[in-house]
Amino acid sequence: METFVFFYFASIIVVTAGFVVALKNPVYSALALLVMFFHVAGLFVTLHAEFLAIIQILVYAGAILVLYLFVVMLLNLKREEHFHGQFIVGLFLGCVLFAEAVLLVLKGETTLGGNLSASAAPLELTRGNTESIGELLYSTYLFPFEVASLILLVAMVGAVILTKKGILEAKS
Amino acid sequence: MSIPFVDLATILPELLIVGIACLVLVLDPITPTAKKDFLAWMSLGVLAVCALVTMEDFGETTVAFSGLVVVDSYAAFWKMLLYLVSGLTILLSMSYLKEEKIDLAEYYAFVLLALAGMMVMVSGADLLTIYLGIELMSITLYIMAGFKRFEARSIEASAKYFVLGAFSSGILLYGISLLFGVTGSTRLSEIAAVVNGPALNDPLMLLALMLIIVGFGFKVAAVPFHMWTPDVYEGAPTSVTAFMAVASKAASFAAFLRVLLEAFGGVKPNWNMLILAVCLITVALGNLVAIVQTNVKRMLAYSSIAHAGYALVGVVVAGWVGVETGVSSRGVSSLMLYLAIYSFMTIGAFAMVAILRKGGLEGEDIEDFTGLAKRHKGGAFLMLVFMISLAGIPPTAGFIGKFYLFMAAVNAGLAWLAIFGLIFAAISAFYYLRIVMVMYMREPSPEHEQHTRLVLSPQVSVVLACAVAGVVLLGIFPGPLVSIADLSILPIK
Numbered sequence: 001m002e003t004f005v006f007f008y009f010a011s012i013i014v015v016t017a018g019f020v021v022a023l024k025n026p027v028y029s030a031l032a033l034l035v036m037f038f039h040v041a042g043l044f045v046t047l048h049a050e051f052l053a054i055i056q057i058l059v060y061a062g063a064i065l066v067l068y069l070f071v072v073m074l075l076n077l078k079r080e081e082h083f084h085g086q087f088i089v090g091l092f093l094g095c096v097l098f099a100e101a102v103l104l105v106l107k108g109e110t111t112l113g114g115n116l117s118a119s120a121a122p123l124e125l126t127r128g129n130t131e132s133i134g135e136l137l138y139s140t141y142l143f144p145f146e147v148a149s150l151i152l153l154v155a156m157v158g159a160v161i162l163t164k165k166g167i168l169e170a171k172s
Numbered sequence: 173m174s175i176p177f178v179d180l181a182t183i184l185p186e187l188l189i190v191g192i193a194c195l196v197l198v199l200d201p202i203t204p205t206a207k208k209d210f211l212a213w214m215s216l217g218v219l220a221v222c223a224l225v226t227m228e229d230f231g232e233t234t235v236a237f238s239g240l241v242v243v244d245s246y247a248a249f250w251k252m253l254l255y256l257v258s259g260l261t262i263l264l265s266m267s268y269l270k271e272e273k274i275d276l277a278e279y280y281a282f283v284l285l286a287l288a289g290m291m292v293m294v295s296g297a298d299l300l301t302i303y304l305g306i307e308l309m310s311i312t313l314y315i316m317a318g319f320k321r322f323e324a325r326s327i328e329a330s331a332k333y334f335v336l337g338a339f340s341s342g343i344l345l346y347g348i349s350l351l352f353g354v355t356g357s358t359r360l361s362e363i364a365a366v367v368n369g370p371a372l373n374d375p376l377m378l379l380a381l382m383l384i385i386v387g388f389g390f391k392v393a394a395v396p397f398h399m400w401t402p403d404v405y406e407g408a409p410t411s412v413t414a415f416m417a418v419a420s421k422a423a424s425f426a427a428f429l430r431v432l433l434e435a436f437g438g439v440k441p442n443w444n445m446l447i448l449a450v451c452l453i454t455v456a457l458g459n460l461v462a463i464v465q466t467n468v469k470r471m472l473a474y475s476s477i478a479h480a481g482y483a484l485v486g487v488v489v490a491g492w493v494g495v496e497t498g499v500s501s502r503g504v505s506s507l508m509l510y511l512a513i514y515s516f517m518t519i520g521a522f523a524m525v526a527i528l529r530k531g532g533l534e535g536e537d538i539e540d541f542t543g544l545a546k547r548h549k550g551g552a553f554l555m556l557v558f559m560i561s562l563a564g565i566p567p568t569a570g571f572i573g574k575f576y577l578f579m580a581a582v583n584a585g586l587a588w589l590a591i592f593g594l595i596f597a598a599i600s601a602f603y604y605l606r607i608v609m610v611m612y613m614r615e616p617s618p619e620h621e622q623h624t625r626l627v628l629s630p631q632v633s634v635v636l637a638c639a640v641a642g643v644v645l646l647g648i649f650p651g652p653l654v655s656i657a658d659l660s661i662l663p664i665k
Contacts, residue, residue, distance in 0.1 A: 142237060144301050144304050147301070147304040153194075154312050157281070157282075161321075162318055
């Protein structure tokens with residue numbers, strides 16, 4: 001049962017992710033992305049990471065995707081009629097690399113997952129998801145967490161500098 | 173549970189730099205326009221303080237934040253180099269930004285924040301930290317590349333860099349996630365333990381390793397992941413180009429080498445041939461394509477690709493199987509030496525491009541250097557020094573860097589690689605010396621003479637003096653830097 005559920009979510013994720021790239025209308029792409037986000041959230045639920053599932057939907061489906069749609073709407077994008085010439089080459093190379101990766105994995109013996117330490121395996125939760133994540137973020141992973149906040153700061157200031165009218169033009 | 177204050181002390185330089193960067197952002201609106209230079213001086217000041225703090229880190233190894241950060245001599249060496257490069261970039265930018273009418277104080281904050289990202293990279297002991305450092309550096313550089321936003325070329329550079337950079341980050345992350353799947357950890361030391369043991373022949377580990385090499389190959393601009401370099405280097409403001417060409421390359425090499433040696437040091441046969449192949453085509457293609465460039469910035473971009481190829485010789489030597497530990501360490505230390513020397517000569521060359529003006533624009537075509545020796549003897553001479561150093565001609569530092577790299581290759585039994593490198597170094601002399609030829613042998617047209625000139629400011633003079641002093645002094649007395657590099661290498665397994 002668990003395997004079946006996993007393969008359902010995983011295959012939908014792969015198919016919809018393909019649609020995001022392949023569909024010509026940006027709005028359809030965004031909708032395919034939405035379906036994908038929901039199925040990723042589904043995967044998190046099967047892993048007993050309910051908090052992550054909710055965050056996935058709230059942040060990605062709720063906030064980021066809406067922003068995408070706003071951008072599509074504001075830019076008033078025209079339907080792109082054709083893909084660039086590299087599409088065929090890219091597809092070919094992608095298929096070759098994919099086949100190579102599959103062969104590599106089939107030929108050798110993978111120890112995937114066998115080396116996971118006990119702490120990484122799904123454990124009997126003694127406390128809530130949220131509490132565990134919060135504790136990890138603010139103790140073990142405090143440093144990367146703060147670096148990530150700097151990345152957001154840079155992105156925010158940068159967006160203002162690159163788009164605000166009048167701060168550079170006035171001088172030129 | 174509380175924040176361990178001891179850990180905060182180990183990242184004191186990072187904290188100082190981020191703190192001053194935020195202070196610059198806050199002070200900018202309330203500083204009168206006439207006193208904006210103060211913000212740049214403040215940024216320079218914090219670099220000096222950080223250099224003093226980092227000096228203490230040599231010879232000690234401290235692990236902090238539950239093994240995510242390590243401060244050792246290796247990290248200290250790179251941090252010192254990065255402070256120097258950032259300081260020179262700030263000095264170079266002070267007059268350049270005014271000339272280009274893009275003098276926003278946020279620029280200095282960005283230099284500091286990119287520097288903070290690079291420092292996180294060089295002292296990251298965990299793939300998660302290293303990745304976030306790379307992102308902090310890259311996102312800052314994407315924005316800085318687009319600072320001349322009223323110019324289509326600059327915006328194009330920014331957009332191209334962003335799209336391709338995001339793509340390469342995706343590849344790197346894919347590699348990291350596969351590696352996490354195989355080893356169950358992102359700590360370099362824990363990965364090493366699993367990779368040397370149970371996962372020795374795991375095909376997924378190979379796949380992950382390959383993807384990680386591709387991701388870093390993009391950041392150091394190695395062929396065939398170099399496509400973004402010429403366009404971005406050409407379109408970005410020249411001071412930013414200098415910063416990208418030097419600091420981001422040095423930091424990426426530092427993190428790359430740490431990942432390869434600390435996590436995959438036990439499985440060298442899995443990666444050394446791949447690096448060797450990348451090294452060969454990078455040296456060859458970088459040098460050959462540079463010949464046909466007519467824009468100096470593009471030429472220097474291809475030259476920086478070629479130099480990344482030379483630096484990869486050091487990685488190949490460090491990863492070569494069946495050589496003594498001493499020889500492998502020589503590979504690492506010669507790479508560190510090479511990148512330090514490369515920083516001086518590249519900053520100098522870009523500074524010259526930045527101060528050569530043609531009317532209101534930058535003089536960035538090779539033609540613009542025509543007859544420079546007649547009007548600006550000093551400037552032309554400095555450019556001559558940087559060019560012969562980039563070509564690797566004695567008695568400059570460029571020669572010393574190549575000499576140590578190729579000696580390391582010969583000691584590792586890779587004499588043919590050294591000969592290959594020498595042949596292409598000789599080819600590179602052609603395009604470097606062409607600029608010298610244009611400056612000294614050709615007569616400028618009268619109209620040309622009217623329009624092109626060198627715009628010197630005290631700050632730029634300091635940059636040029638530092639760069640030329642580095643190039644000449646390290647060419648004659650490389651001893652001190654060589655011994656510092658020797659003392660700062662990573663422990664080789």
